[in-house]
Amino acid sequence: MxxxxxxxxxxxxxxxxxxxxxxxxxxxxxxxxxxxxxxxxxxxxxxxxxxxxxxxxxxxxxxxxxxxxxxxxxxxxxxxxxxxxxxxxxxxxxxxxxxxxxxxxxxxxxxxxxxxxxxxxxxxxxxxxxxxxxxxxxxxxxxMDSEPNAIWQCLRGEEQKVSRLIITASGGAFRKTPLEKLSDVTPDQALAHPTWKMGAKITIDSATMMNKAFEVIEARWLFNVPWDDIEIVIHPQSIIHSMVEFVDGSVKAQISPPDMRLPIQYALFYPDRVYNESIRQFDAVATGSLNFEPYEAERYPCFDMAIDFARREGTWPAALCGANDMAVDLFLSGKIGFLEIPTLIREALKEHQSIKEPSLGETIDAASRAREKVSQIVEG
Incomplete structure (x- = not known):
């Protein structure tokens, strides 16, 4: 080298x-x-x-x-x-x-x-x-994550005040599944993401939209943007990875085919951009229409619940994260159903005593205790 x-x-x-x-x-x-x-x-x-x-x-x-x-x-x-x-x-x-x-x-x-x-x-x-x-x-x-990376790219070179961050979501594996059938979906079905090829944990989080709540939290802290100025929208094609609106109404979007190697490469080479022939480039004509939809709170109960806990700050987000980790593990191992994920998380966090200004050790401990609480609820 x-x-x-x-x-x-x-x-x-x-x-x-x-x-x-x-x-x-x-x-x-x-x-x-x-x-x-x-x-x-x-x-x-x-x-x-x-x-x-x-x-x-x-x-x-x-x-x-x-x-x-x-x-x-x-x-x-x-x-x-x-x-x-x-x-x-x-x-x-x-x-x-x-x-x-x-x-x-x-x-x-x-x-x-x-x-x-x-x-x-x-x-x-x-x-x-x-x-x-x-x-x-x-x-x-x-x-490196695609949506925060997209926001980062859109903010590059800008000195003007941000009006809104708009984070896109694919909707996961069950965007079109009838609500009454969600109680019967399997881990294999949840892992069949329509546009991204990812690890098991994040793919399940995509199906529940917990990953999108996590990205809102990431955006809040990485870019110092108030909670109320961060929105999400369903974008099934996963071509627009996030958008930034500025105070004059102008909106910048980061657009590319869904391939994690692009945000990874951008982060590794920053501040340079380089050509990589193995990464497919955007073809507007071949892509065709780009669609947007509002997210359904009834279909994705994890999202609103997670944002509620996150906005409380302190050790609430850590407890949320730990509880979700265990709930997803239990779903992947066939011990709980898909719709039990948000129910278990909410139940586990009922007894959480938040620390307002925690140390690093206290945040990690909060996540660990929430993880154990979920396990106790299921295992008895």
Missing amino acids: GNTSKRLVVLGSTGSVGTQTLDIVRTFPANFDVVGLAARRSLDLLRAQVEEFHPNFVSCEGTEDEKAFIALNGSEHRNLLDMVTDPIVDTVVTATVGDVAIPATFAAIEAGKNIALANKETVVICGQLVTEAARKKGVSLFP
Whole structure:
């Protein structure tokens, strides 16, 4: 690698965003050097990544025998905190699911590393804390998730006041499913997203619209926009990823075919834009009509419920996130029905005692306790 290459640590390298991040690295090998990879399990895929990218550091779970490939490939096993704070690291890509990488993200910020942020939970659970930490250390949070990334692109170069953020939503797998049939839908049906190819957790969150509530929370903290100035709209084609309206009534939209590699590439190369022949470009004629619809509160009860809890701030968003994590896990494992997800979350949060100005540890603890509460309700 040349001296100008950006040295990356990829947390969650075997997941959907992690593997697509490495796709970008493959396409532009002179621009990036993968110095660290982290995954919980998926050791066969992680082994293949280590053999391909030869990172300095690797973090994973498993027995000593299962982790033997790390040393055999000349890498060093490190815990997440030591990996992300190493002096050779430039940027940390947080592509994990859940709150497992939040402490490492804060450690990386404290060490002066820029964060390419794909993990929604980091901002949902501790949005004010993480944005303040980044501001104090003078590091950047580069949104990788498609909708926050789209807003970021629309705001670039603008100094005028924002009137509204308009976040688009596909509507998920059940946008047209009769309401009376939602109680019988299966995990496999929920995972059949009409436009995006994503991991299991976020695909279920798309079906419930919880992911859209999380994106509203992300927008609130990443772009410092008041709650009342953030709206959502159903856009089935997933071509317009978000819009920004300015005070004069002008609206900027970020438009592209649904492909996570584009926002990932934008975040990794920022402030530069580069051509990537493997990313399909927008064809207006072939795309045809672009449609918009209001979201149905009855179809997506998670959305209004989540926004209500999020606006309370304190540790409410963290508890919301933890409860949703467990509810989605239970649905995917066949232990609860689809419509029980919002019911369980609301029930679990009835006893939540919010902390108004929580520490990082208190936010993570709130998420953990809510997760356990959901499990207790179901398991008895």
